[in-house]
Amino acid sequence: MTALRVRGGQKLVGKIDPSANKNAVLPVLCATLLSDAPIMLRNVPEITDVTRIHAFFTELGSTVEWDKQAKTLRIDHSTIPSSAKAKLPQAMRASIMMIPGLLARLGEARLEHEVKGCTLGAREIDPHVQVFKAFGAEVSYEGKDIVFRNARKAEGTRMWLEYASVTTTENFIISALTATGTSQIVNAACEPHVQEMCTFLEQMGGTIRGKGTSMVSIDGFRDFKEVDYTFVEDFHEIATFLALAAVTGGDVSVRNTRPEDFMLIDRTFEKFGAHVEHKDGWSRLNAPEELVVQRNFTNHLTTKVEAAPWPYIPADLLPIFIALGVKAKGQTMFWNKVYEGGLTWHTELSLFGAHTLLCDPHRLITFGGDKLVPATVTSPYIIRVAIALLMVAASIDGESTILDADPMRRAHPNFVPNIDSLGVDVSWDD
Numbered sequence: 001m002t003a004l005r006v007r008g009g010q011k012l013v014g015k016i017d018p019s020a021n022k023n024a025v026l027p028v029l030c031a032t033l034l035s036d037a038p039i040m041l042r043n044v045p046e047i048t049d050v051t052r053i054h055a056f057f058t059e060l061g062s063t064v065e066w067d068k069q070a071k072t073l074r075i076d077h078s079t080i081p082s083s084a085k086a087k088l089p090q091a092m093r094a095s096i097m098m099i100p101g102l103l104a105r106l107g108e109a110r111l112e113h114e115v116k117g118c119t120l121g122a123r124e125i126d127p128h129v130q131v132f133k134a135f136g137a138e139v140s141y142e143g144k145d146i147v148f149r150n151a152r153k154a155e156g157t158r159m160w161l162e163y164a165s166v167t168t169t170e171n172f173i174i175s176a177l178t179a180t181g182t183s184q185i186v187n188a189a190c191e192p193h194v195q196e197m198c199t200f201l202e203q204m205g206g207t208i209r210g211k212g213t214s215m216v217s218i219d220g221f222r223d224f225k226e227v228d229y230t231f232v233e234d235f236h237e238i239a240t241f242l243a244l245a246a247v248t249g250g251d252v253s254v255r256n257t258r259p260e261d262f263m264l265i266d267r268t269f270e271k272f273g274a275h276v277e278h279k280d281g282w283s284r285l286n287a288p289e290e291l292v293v294q295r296n297f298t299n300h301l302t303t304k305v306e307a308a309p310w311p312y313i314p315a316d317l318l319p320i321f322i323a324l325g326v327k328a329k330g331q332t333m334f335w336n337k338v339y340e341g342g343l344t345w346h347t348e349l350s351l352f353g354a355h356t357l358l359c360d361p362h363r364l365i366t367f368g369g370d371k372l373v374p375a376t377v378t379s380p381y382i383i384r385v386a387i388a389l390l391m392v393a394a395s396i397d398g399e400s401t402i403l404d405a406d407p408m409r410r411a412h413p414n415f416v417p418n419i420d421s422l423g424v425d426v427s428w429d430d
């Protein structure tokens with residue numbers, strides 16, 4: 001059990017240089033398995049999932065040098081022996097994106113347990129299995145293991161996803177590079193992290209048409225080039241620090257070279273009366289005296305925040321806006337169109353004295369603006385919920401404790417020292 005003690009009630013003030021996006025770093029790391037050329041990655045965050053992949057690559061026989069100080073990761077997979085076998089990392093969804101590289105390299109891959117990530121609800125792997133089969137793999141259970149084996153040569157194919165799944169799209173694109181000819185995916189996910197993985201693959205020499213749209217075509221390609229790639233800032237982390245400024249009545253600026261990704265995120269902050277300004281490569285939120293839910297022009301409708309696959313508000317950002325909903329005077333409906341288990345943690349909010357109503361597994365109404373009190377709460381294994389609970393705690397005078405808060409370490413390096421540097425007294429109690 002890892003507890004986080006938060007002595008709240010201070011306004012967060014200052015500047016933050018955000019880390020890279022875990023959900024871009026992980027598919028990129030998995031995709032490196034396709035190549036035998038040297039790869040240099042920069043701005044690599046020191047997070048749990050990267051540590052797990054680093055250990056996995058080392059066990060596999062890759063030459064990996066991780067300079068945590070310089071945030072660089074130098075990878076050379078040419079040293080992996082053809083007899084290599086290693087256990088895929090557990091407790092991270094991204095493990096499944098190692099499969100295309102392992103199949104291309106070793107002809108076989110094995111998932112030793114069900115692939116788990118944040119406990120947001122059912123997270124099936126059927127769409128992934130369909131992708132691997134379409135590219136010529138056989139997939140079967142051997143005991144509790146799922147075994148993937150090359151049954152025939154991978155050939156270009158076309159697939160239309162039932163829903164725009166992020167990691168399935170990434171797996172399709174990585175697999176398509178290993179096939180002969182051209183492949184196409186329809187109803188592709190287009191999140192900034194999917195786009196960033198494509199940018200990396202293009203720099204390795206791949207040809208990808210339509211990245212950032214729902215229809216992506218990929219040419220098969222194996223002759224990968226040496227690459228030196230720097231990860232961009234994480235839009236989740238940028239939005240999170242801005243939200244921390246909003247709930248604590250503070251003033252925080254975060255470096256952001258992609259403000260064009262923020263139009264809808266900004267509009268969502270506006271729903272709580274908070275304004276984000278983007279200028280000269282920085283995004284700033286100087287909080288108003290009081291957060292107030294803005295009424296709709298159609299004034300009989302409740303203000304709502306809808307989360308769905310990009311370009312909607314991402315489901316992963318919903319908890320941080322729920323924290324704003326709890327603080328802001330008025331009612332807001334939050335609608336998680338992706339996960340049926342992403343809102344059950346609202347009962348922890350009531351321990352702070354917050355008033356919420358779960359309408360059904362996908363919709364939650366916050367009745368914000370009540371006086372909140374410090375509390376001891378427990379985070380589920382959901383990265384952004386641990387953060388949302390920290391946000392609420394930071395906004396309340398007095399000491400709160402968040403039990404099981406360590407999921408936040410899966411995505412945000414230095415999160416606690418960063419918040420500390422902005423004026424909130426937080427410490428791990430492990």
Ligand SMILES: CC(=O)N[C@H]1[C@@H](OP(=O)(O)OP(=O)(O)OC[C@H]2O[C@@H](n3ccc(=O)[nH]c3=O)[C@H](O)[C@@H]2O)O[C@H](CO)[C@@H](O)[C@@H]1O
Binds near residue numbers: 094189
């Ligand atoms: C490593 C990584 O990148 N993880 C992200 C990735 O996970 P991941 O790729 O696992 O998420 P998916 O996009 O596949 O969606 C997860 C689940 O949501 C449900 N679903 C999703 C979309 C939809 O339109 N309808 C629907 O029902 C399905 O049950 C699906 O299994 O995308 C999720 C959705 O943005 C994020 O929460 C995760 O942080």
Ligand SMILES: C=C(OP(=O)(O)O)C(=O)O
Binds near residue numbers: 022384
């Ligand atoms: C849900 C998340 O991650 P994962 O898919 O790795 O569980 C997340 O990054 O918020």
